[in-house]
Structure formats: C-alpha cells, structure tokens
Amino acid sequence: MGFTYRNERLFAEELDCEAIAEEYGTPCYVYSRAAMEAALAQYHQALKGCEYLVCYAVKANSNIAVLDTLARCGAGFDIVSVGELERVLAAGGDPGKVVFSGVVKRPDEMRRALQVGIRCFNVESAAELEVLQSVAAELNVRAPVSVRVNPDVDAGTHPYISTGLRENKFGVATDAAMALLRRATTMENIHITGLDCHIGSQLVDMSPLLDALQQLLLMVDALQAEGIHIRHLDLGGGIGVRYRDEEPPAVADYIAAVREALGDRDLGLVFEPGRSIVANAGVLLTRVHYLKETDAHSFALVDAAMNDFIRPALYQAWVDIQATSPNDAEPRLWNIVGPVCETGDFLGKDRELALASGTLLAIHGAGAYGFVMSSNYNTRPRAAEVMIDGNKPYLIRERETIGDLLRGEHRLPQ
Ligand SMILES: Cc1ncc(COP(=O)(O)O)c(C=O)c1O
Ligand SMILES: N[C@@H](CCCC[NH3+])C(=O)O
Secondary structure, eight states, rough: OEEEETTTTTEETTHHHHHHHHHOOOEEEEEHHHHHHHHHHHHHHHHTTEEEEEEEEEEGGHHHHHHHHHHHHEEEESSHHHHHHHHHHHOOOOGGEEEEOOOOHHHHEEEEEEHTTTTEEEEEEEOHHHHHHHHHHHHHHEEEEEEEEEEEOOOOSSGGGOOOOOTSSSSSEHHHHHHHHHHTTTTTEEEEEEEOOOBBBBOOOHHHHHHHHHHHHHHHHHHHTOOOOOOOOEEEBBBBSSSOOOOOOHHHHHHHHHHHHHHHHOOEEOOOOOOHHHHHEEEEEEEEEEEOOOOOOEEEESOOOTTTOOOOHHHHHOOEEEESOOSSSEEEEEEEEOSOOOOOOOEEEEEEEHHHHHEEEEEEEEESSGGGGGGOOTTTTOOEEEEEEETEEEEEEEEHHHHHTTTTTOOOOO
C-alpha cells in the first residue's frame, strides 16, 4: 500500500512514479489515497467503543482533495485560521466536527466559526476568551470552549516544533488555566466543554504526552470538585513518524495508554493528528538536471528547492531520498541541492546514490508539512499535486504559472 518498490522501480499504489512524472512534470507532490485512509483507520480502530473525534490537523496538508478523502472516512478537523475553515467547508467537511486552535483568532474568524457552528474553540489566553465572549454575545450564541493548557513538559523534539514548554507562546499554564475556567463559567456566552493540549510535533516518546495527560486529569478532577464538569479532553497531535530510524509509538499503543489513564471518568476524547496521517502518504518527485563536482562535494542539482520543501533547510530534517528506478552509474555520496540562491537550499547531504543527469528522485515522507509550507521565493511557481487512487491519478492542484505569480501586482502609474 502507498509507496513501494517493485523491481527497484517506485510505485505509488498501482502507478509507476516515472510515468506520473512524465505526465505531470517535476517537481510534483504525489499522494496515496489508500495510505492516508489506512493511517486514519488506525486511530478509529484504537478508539472503538469511546466517544471520540479524530480532528485531522489541516495545516499538515490542506489540499481539499486530502480533506475530502479524510472527511469521507469520518475525520473532523483541527484548524488554525478562517482560511483552513473555508477549505474544510469547500471539501464538504462537517463544521460540527471542527476544533479551532491557534494563539491569534481574530474577531472576524471567530464570527465565521460561530456562524457555521464549529464544535469547539481551543482558547489560548485570557484576552482571547474576553473577545470570544463579546463576539458570541453580538451573535447571541454561546461559544463552546476548551482551554488549551500549557503543561510545561519537554516533548523532546526539535525546539521549533516544541509547544508545551512554559517559555512557548502556546496555551495557558495550569494554575492560570484553572482561574480562566472559573472566570469562563461566569460568562454568559461561553460554554466550557473541554481541556486541550498539544505539546509538540514528531514525538517519538509517548511519556511526555502521558505526563501532560496526567496534568489534565488532575485538573478535570479538581474542577469536578468545584462543580465544573469537563466533557472532553483534546490531546492534540504530535505522534511522530519514521523518516529514517526513529521508533515512534504505535498509535494503538498510545491510545491504549490514554484510555487506561482515563479510568472510569466520563470523558470524550479528541485527537488532532497531522503528520501521522499524511507524512508517509506522500512523496515529492524531482529530477536531477546537472551533476557538478567541486573540490569539496559532489552536487546533484535538482529542480525542487527549499521553496518547494523547506523542512531540511528549516529544521535540518533528514528525509529519505531515493532514485525511482535503477541506473548504471557508480553509487557515491551526493549533496542534493536545488536552484534557489541560498546556501541553505539543500534537500539532503551525503546521500549514497547512483545518479545521472535526468534521474528522477523521490523525497519520501513529504506528505506532511511539504506543499503547505512551500513559497514562491525566487519567483518559482509552486509544484503540482497529484493524488493516486489505485491505478488512477488525479491532478488535485495544478502547477502554478508565472501568470499566477504576477496576478495582483501593479506597476506604479507613469
Ligand atoms: C494545535 C495543534 N494540533 C495539532 C497539530 C498537529 O501535529 P502533528 O502533525 O505533529 O500531529 C499541531 C502541529 O503541531 C498543532 O499545533
Ligand atoms: N512544520 C513542522 C511541524 C509544525 C507543527 C505545527 N504545530 C514540521 O515540518 O515538522
């Protein structure tokens, strides 16, 4: 399922990646529908018998065909902007299964979310709660609210994607969150439904997640004693994937541990997975244009760059890069670099590969935080996106044109 090598040729489900690149050009993101469905199914399977919602984190890959695929399999959505909300609606997603995270929700974004009837606002500060109260009052509705708790635990991941430490901008520290919840119960247009937390991404150890959960459970019990009933816990996303040799917890094991920790409390569960649903359901195809030897390195110059896939440049993330078919060249160590005018523009360093001009490469694990983080730097049109379903390819986003990039810009009057 997903991406497999058959006789050393890479297939996306039933299609040869060389044929996909031939048809759609490079660079090109290719996704496997079956792989994302299977990843979501692991959550559903592990949560059987619970009251739960799996709210896929739209930011990981927000193409509307991806959202549509997951919505049809019962997913709700975690959004962080009104733009992501409009994507969910355009994809046919149910607004009643949407949770809204993020530290800056503008009043217009709150208004739209209230009008379409989202499931819950994951509030991240006292100031935000006050604004939400007034927007909900204007519309004469009650806003369903969860407070995002910052449990001050070290998720043990890259500092840029750690979100549950006291020094991070996210959430509200436990004591302050208790005070905020008490205040919320006095607000006419706020209805407290849950507590949430999200401590970071690409987590390979589940103990920080379970430590955070213990803190939420202490809060639930203390609030219950005060007569404030919490109906659901939203434990965010964060489960890592294997890019190289990481050993992230299996979704089933993590959820079993969560269920055990809940004991007999009457709590619904929400999860917000992003990466673990889509990362390994996507590759980025790129072609080698030139080979260049210097005293220091052998460079393979490819047509994808940091503007297409920024994770290596931004986080020094290691992603697997392989040729999509065999060739006769002698394998040696290559630095795989793109056309962007930055020394930091690399996709991989010191990779042992057999390369020739024209070789097609697949950057694996590119389904999450890939296309969504791409930009037009160096006036480079963003790549096409293709979804494979069995033996059928669907163009789910056209490659941008230079015209797309210039649209909306204006010269000064003479
Ligand atoms: C609030 C929130 N929920 C969910 C996610 C998804 O995380 P991941 O892709 O690591 O599962 C993120 C991103 O880290 C997030 O900020
Ligand atoms: N963009 C990050 C993950 C960010 C998670 C956002 N909360 C990555 O590529 O690893």
